[in-house]
Amino acid sequence: MAIVRCVNCNHRMSDKAPACPSCGYQRGVASQPELTEETHYKKRRERLYRLTMLSYVALTVFLIGAIWYLMDSAWLSRGASAWSKYLLAVGMLGYFVLRVMMIYIRRQSR
Numbered sequence: 001m002a003i004v005r006c007v008n009c010n011h012r013m014s015d016k017a018p019a020c021p022s023c024g025y026q027r028g029v030a031s032q033p034e035l036t037e038e039t040h041y042k043k044r045r046e047r048l049y050r051l052t053m054l055s056y057v058a059l060t061v062f063l064i065g066a067i068w069y070l071m072d073s074a075w076l077s078r079g080a081s082a083w084s085k086y087l088l089a090v091g092m093l094g095y096f097v098l099r100v101m102m103i104y105i106r107r108q109s110r
């Protein structure tokens with residue numbers, strides 16, 4: 001049997017006691033603030049994962065546009081089509097916007 005501190009009021013109590021004798025805090029039962037903090041962390045992690053996957057899609061669009069641009073322009077000997085330039089622009093812009101959003105979410109949680 002060990003003496004531990006209550007997480008709610010910081011009083012000493014037995015580790016076998018189901019509740020703190022001074023404040024009544026139930027040990028082993030997750031309180032509402034702990035649950036909301038855990039769910040907030042899971043939502044943040046899931047959102048970051050989705051943004052990461054979308055940034056990979058944007059990077060893939062950029063690479064497809066770059067390959068199309070190089071192949072269409074016969075390795076820069078003539079002008080490329082507008083669609084390859086659109087893909088380059090959309091891919092690059094999407095990638096940067098998604099990365100900025102990820103940085104903002106990470107800094108917000110600190």
